Amino acid sequence: MIIASIGVLMVLALLLSIRLILGPTIPDRVLAVDTANIFFVLALILFSLYTGRAIYVDVAIVYALIYFTGTLWIAKYLEPDKRVTKGGGDEE
């Protein structure tokens, strides 16, 4: 049952790679990776229940926080830089 659930989660993450390859814009690809990462975290938690060892849940927490940071950095650099386009030239 638990292994079957992990298998279903991995198949769903594999289906998301279609959007990762096809995605017309960069945020689409980021969204696909973001969604697949949630499936990986859930699979790690289920795997921790399967083996009975709590260390995999800790790995899942750290993984979730790290990909959150990665998504925030990508979102920050997707925005157009206001200092370049508007503000910088006026003050000098």
Added chain:
Amino acid sequence: MNFLSSILIVLGLIFGLIGVIGVLRFPDFYTRMHASTICLTLTSILIIFGVIIEAVVRGGMDNYVIAIHSFVALAALLVTNATSNHALARAAHKSGVELDPISVCDKLAERKFSEEGE
């Protein structure tokens, strides 16, 4: 596994499947993000509560540790999922990702336009 957590995990997988279908089939980025965010938040709630119930039913020190840490993981997932998707949607709107032509209105663009006009 006991009955309740099996039901919760299967429901979570069904909602995950709905979310993935939404990400694959919806016409533009914002509707895809709507499908992904809502369905996957519910998926993580359901699956992690299933894991918690199963770990508490099994008993023993290791399983209690799994239950508590899973709850912390659920809190982390709920906060980070909503925040990162909000930041990503805002960044996408600012960088000019366009809405599908069948969309009715774009309140964020209207607000930005009226602020620039002043």
